[in-house]
Amino acid sequence: MPFIEVKGLRKVYRLGSEKVVALNKIDLEIEKGEICCILGTSGSGKSTFLNMLAGLEKPTKGSILIGGRDIAKMSEKELAKFRQENTGFIFQSYNLLPSLTAAENVSLPLMFKGISKNKREKIAKSMLKAVGLENRMSHRPNQMSGGQQQRVGIARAFVAKPNVVFADEPTGNLDTKTTAEVMELMVRMCRKYNQTLILVTHDVDIAKYADRIVHLIDGNIDSDKRNESIVPKEPLEKEDGKTINNACENENMQAEEIGQ
């Protein structure tokens, strides 16, 4: 059984008497550990699709099964619990809470889960180390660059070891060099724990990081193919000489402690 199973998904927005069909009829199956890119032009329905996968919006028709459970039928409370246990989210505009430090932002999902302050601080710190921000722990979002903020966002998305991470244009606000760093980081994080990543973008270059590229046009799947020119996975050199791979090792040790 595939990890994510989308059947006959349809989303229609009503604006007065006018109907906007954002998604027509989507059928899709995604395996555990797959890095799947939803590619399409503006207005093709990518965000709508992702939002429904993440349970932020209810579909007009059809079902979305994640790990065998239909998220369209969950109550608010069940959904919150489901998100705590299964999903991470990376936003285009980072969406860090401005009053919290980097470490506190990263530990938010753990706090919502009810994990004690000591434990979650330890985990959050090792996560921040893993994304190369060990010396930005107690900085607030407005004291960090966009790239740094997005790395905090990535740390936050992965901190609770979710089964699936959703990312909507995660590099939309970043320059080319930072985009490459951030994409590399996300992909490595996923690979480490065999986590599923669903990535929305309009940028073909970014799609190259994925295993699989689903092309949306006007709310329909136009093509769905394996990525042949997948970006190589050599370790990326960091300024301080440490590799992200090493950092991941580090994170690995700490994350084991969460235990599920």
Place this chain on the structure above:
Amino acid sequence: MKFFDIIGMCFKNLWRRKLRTLLTVLGVVIGSCAIIVMISLGLGSNAALEYSLKQMGDLNVVTVYGNNNGGGVVVDASGSSKNASGAPPKLDDAALETIKALDGVEVVFPKLRLDSNMFSIYAGKNNRYKAQWIEIYGVFPEELEKFGYKIDQGQLPAEMGNKYIIFGSQAAYQFADTKRKNRMVWKEDKGDGTFTEPFFKPLEETIFLAVNNTKKDPDSNGNYQSGGRSYEHKLKVAAVLKEDYNKYESVNAIMLDMGFAKQLLADYNRLNGIKNYDTSYTEVAIWVKDLNKVGSVQDAVTEMGFQAYSMDSIRDQLQGQVVKQQMLLGGLAAISLFVAAIGITNTMIMSIYERTKEIGVMKVLGCFISNIRQMFLIEAGFIGFIGGVIGSIISIIISIVLNAVGGGAIGVDMYFGDTGKSVPISIIPFWLILLAIAFSTLIGLVSGFSPANRAVKISALEAIKNE
């Protein structure tokens, strides 16, 4: 989410908007201050009222007057009995029992007044000093204290019997010096704060009391003959009462044990051949423990056909005025607290508008909506709580200042001679502080209720909307 973490998030949010939090708290401070100060002023004026009522008479006491004017007055010799139906009831032992059984009555204190004409009373060597006109009351001495009689000198013996008597504070001034043309001395301020002394010190003298034979005319000095040895008593003054101008007997009268008084009354009537005389009490004071029952006891006694008097009706009237005042002031205070509540709601709604995206993000990250609701409620509740605490502190300061400044200004009204203490204008009991803080917190919670509901309804989608 752990409760402690929810609190932590609340503090971070309140701290982030320091100025706005401060201003909102200020609203609550003003509101709670207004309420506390108003209530404390009300309590103060209530206390002052009770105090001055107490000066006028004991609030717990209902006084009942019998239809007998002085136990010794000779009843119409023709014996036209007034005890037929329709006649006023007698305040006798039977009536006393009925009164004792009334709801709320704790102690009854009958007084039997003996007319001063019935006796001759002397003090000093060779009966030099003679009482001119002195009232004699039979009482139950053990109840004196309960009814507000205070002893100035000496002390009450276990049994007064027909050996001891009690002097009113100025009873000794009622004696005239028979060797100096019945000259008397009055209690007067000598101008240096001391008073003129009576002819003798009551506790040190033996008092000689003789029952008069009023059938025979008095001698040239106005002295009646006594009925002989068995009608004469040598008495010791056990105690002198402290004067209280609300109680006539504590000043100018002599008190005897009730049994002795009844015996003297019987002796007088026997000596003078009077058979049909009235033995009912002159007056009964009733002690009602529960102030709220004073009125009903008074009504019940009136119903029995007696005249009854208490401070209750005056108290009701005065208190009614005070309550009206307090309601007006309290209403104003309540309005200011209501404004503060609107302030809290406003602040919370503003903060929800600002934090719409954050709330969406928290939902996307898996925060339970119940936790989001708690965050907003606690924030609002905390604004109320801290406002209540600061308001209480400021109110205490205001109260101290009012009492220090106002006490002097109103001086005359507020100072009562005998204690030398002033009744404070503003009284803040501990329960008022607790109540005010609890109430402010509640106001905060209630004000935060609708904003919190608004917050939980914010869609997770807000997280990804770009402004």
